[in-house]
Amino acid sequence: MFHVIVIGGGHAGVEAAAAAARRGARVALVSFSRDDIGQMSCNPSIGGVGKGHLVREIDALGGIMAVAADRAAIHRRMLNASKGSAVRGPRVQADRRRFRTSVQAALAGHGVTVIEGEVSGLLIHGAAVAGVALADGNTLAAPAVVLATGTFLGATLFRGLEQWRGGRAGANASDRLAGQVRELGLAAGRLKTGTPPRIDGRSIDWSAVVPQPSDDTEWSMSMELAAKSLPQLSCAITRTTGRTHDAIRAGLNHSPLFAGSIEGRGPRYCPSIEDKIVRFGDRDGHQIFLEPEGLDDHLVYPNGISTSLSAETQDAVIRSIPGLERAKVVQYGYAVEYQYGDPRRLSSTLEHGDLQGLFFAGQINGTTGYEEAGAQGLVAGANASAVGLGLDAFIPDRAESYVGVMVDDLTLQGVSEPYRMLTARSEYRLHLRADNAITRLGPTAIRLRLLDEYRQSLVEERLRQHADASDALEQEVSAGELGLQGSDRKSLAEWARRDDAIAFVRSRLPAGPGAEEALDDAQYAPYLERQRNEHRNRQRxxxxxxxxxxxxxxxxxxxxxxxxxxxxxxxxxxxxxxxxxxxxxxxxxxxxxxxxxxxx
Structure with a gap:
């Protein structure tokens, strides 16, 4: 018997399984294919603004996504690097194969039992889940089950006028389980997402596109790794043209999105290219980011042209774009429509209100993106383990994490379209920076036994650096000591808010990323205090x-x-x-x- 059974080997599933195992649970993860666990089904990137914040928080809570991203990173870019630290978003392009391999190795290291097969239904005793039934007739018993089915639950794929069953190209759909979920009244409706065609990079005219090199500065997603471990590749930028838009309009009669074949709503912040052209027809072009998929792979992911248009139209679209005139499409884009549940029926632990021990995580809750899925999986897995082991629940606080913002948004407001994490969703975003995730969430991770011994030592060292730097920032110095005019005497924390004093203040602080976090805290201090006051006043x-x-x-x-x-x-x-x-x-x-x- 297991303590926790996880259904699905995507980003939500693997984080759920790993989190439960770290807390001491015996965990089984059931997936259609052992080899596909940790697969990057859509874009080969991890992070970004908002999303990168989630990845850092997953890492601070002991998760595996950030480490896998670092070990597979072939391009790094800190988005909004010229802006304040609260809105900077770390993002990496990952080698797909290396990312998947790293995730699978991490699961093995956690002692998770992987079972290859299909879950045909939930086992239910009274008002509680008791395990799962497999399509081969076997059953698995557990007091907690995490549904992390991604886009596979009752899923249909669309390309032009073609339709076929599947959660992604070359994979099955989970239809029998979807039927039971509907019969139990746990389904809310259908949502839609999509993916662009993949291009052979050798057929791209790289001289006709704008190169986007990897960052020179050293930074990492995870607390474990501090430097690049793989050669870095350049991405590139091109744009759609009037010819592109004409080709799309000419192919709309074969678009399932506009022909009524797809009933689910797609993500507002990542629409298909045909949706962009219909909604924003006055624009003369839309950016496309050409992203390599691996060091040993010639495939390139054209980020920005997700589509379900016919293969013939996709060929015309691709060849109308500068640099892609002779591009060879290796895999055509498609849309996927899938079943989801209403997250308002979940508690803040992501346990379903109608079935004790049943947890929902990832796209089944109406979210989109690897990062959102991984963060939910970690919450669900941590709490699923608590059911069988009698541990404390993990209820993330929206004032302390973007994980908490997302869980609060989902469970209180629900979704009408796929939910994507944005920094604007948080009223505490000056405090919820990507760079201070460890000091914000490290103590919680230690208390809940979500960290191994090595990670705990890293967190404790970061907390020590932050405390030492905070103490140093209380030291008062005069303007003259800083080489400035005047007789003012202030704390280093106050001087830190002046550009002409930053270098001096930094020289008085101990080394380490924890000290840099404390310095950021000092610079944001007046705004953070105002934010806290506004929150108190808003409640009043x-x-x-x-x-x-x-x-x-x-x-x-x-x-x-x-x-x-x-x-x-x-x-x-x-x-x-x-x-x-x-x-x-x-x-x-x-x-x-x-x-x-x-x-x-």
């Missing part, structure tokens, strides 16, 4: 009146989506606004600030 002023003629267009920081929702509902106070479906805490923060300002 939740009944603040919103006039019927209030102008939402004049509210800085309020997205167009939030403005539309508020205009449609016309809440009379902040409390009513907070209960509107889809209204984010960040939107409420902006609205509260505008109301206070207008009343002053």
């Amino acid at each position: 002023d939740s009944m603040a009146i919103i006039g019927s003629d209030f102008d939402y267009e004049a509210v800085p920081g309020l997205s167009n989506e939030m403005k539309e929702r508020l205009r449609a509902s016309r809440p009379s106070n902040l409390d009513q606004a907070s209960r509107l479906a889809g209204i984010t805490p960040a939107a409420l923060s902006a609205l509260h600030f505008a109301l206070v300002r207008s009343a002053a």
Whole structure:
């Protein structure tokens, strides 16, 4: 008998299995194919703004995604590097094969039992899950099961007028389990995602595209690795053209997206190229990022042209793009529509409210992306292990992590389209930086036994560096000691907010990334304090009146989506606004600030 059974070997599944195992659970992971565990089904990248924050938090909680990304990284780029540290997003291009191999090795190292096969149904005793039934007639018993089925649950693939069953190209769909999920009333509907065609890199005219080299600076996703371990490749940028857009419009009559074949909504922030052209037809071009898929692989991933158009149209589209005029398509793009559950029926531990011991994680909760899936898997796995072992639950706090923001958003607001992590979703984003994930979440990870001995030592060292630097920042020095005019005497933390004093302040701090985090804390301190005060005031002023003629267009920081929702509902106070479906805490923060300002 196992303590935890995980269904699915994608990013949610592997993090769930690994987290449960780290807490001492006996874990079985069931996957259609042992070799496909840890597969990067879509883009060959990990991280980005918001997403990179999640990866760092997964790492701080002992997860495996960041380490696998570092070991497979063939291109590194710190997004928003010229901006403040709160919005910088680490992102790596990964060698697909090496990433998958690293994930599988990590699972083996955790002692996870991998079972190759199909789960045909859940075993249920009363109001609790008791294990799973396999298609070969065998059963597995466990008091906790994690559903991490990704895009495989009741999935259909689309390309032009073609349709076939599968969760991704060359793989099966989980239809029998999907049927039971529907019968139990656990299904909410269908969502859609997609992938672009893959191109033979040897057929690309690299002289006609803009190169995007890997960063020169040394940084890593994980606390474990500090330097590049593989040769770095260059990515490149090109753009669609008027010819591209004409080819897409000519092929729309064979598009399942516009022919009504697909009923599920796709991700707002990563639409298919045909959707972009229909919705933004006035633009003269859209960027395409050409991303190599591996050191020993000639395939290139053209990020930005996800599509379900026919193969013939995809050929025309590709060959209308500068640098790709003679490109050879190796695998055509397609869309996948799949079944998901309503995350509002989950608790903050990601346990389902109708079946004790059943946890949902990843795209089954209506999210999109490896990073979102991995973070949910870690939460679900940590809590699934608690069922059988009597351990403390892990309930991530939205004030302390983007993991907490995501879980809170999903379980309270639900989804109407695939959910993607954005830094704008958090009202605490100045505090939730990618660089301080270890100091934010390390103590929680230690308390919950989510770290091995080596990781725990790294966290403790980071915390020591941060504490020592924080103490040093309390030291008071005069302007003269800094070589500045005046007689001011301030703490190093206060001087750290002046560009002409940063070098001196840094020279007084101990070395190490923990010290850099403390320095960032000092620089952001006035804003962090204001943010905390706003939060306290917002709680106190939740009944603040919103006039019927209030102008939402004049509210800085309020997205167009939030403005539309508020205009449609016309809440009379902040409390009513907070209960509107889809209204984010960040939107409420902006609205509260505008109301206070207008009343002053």
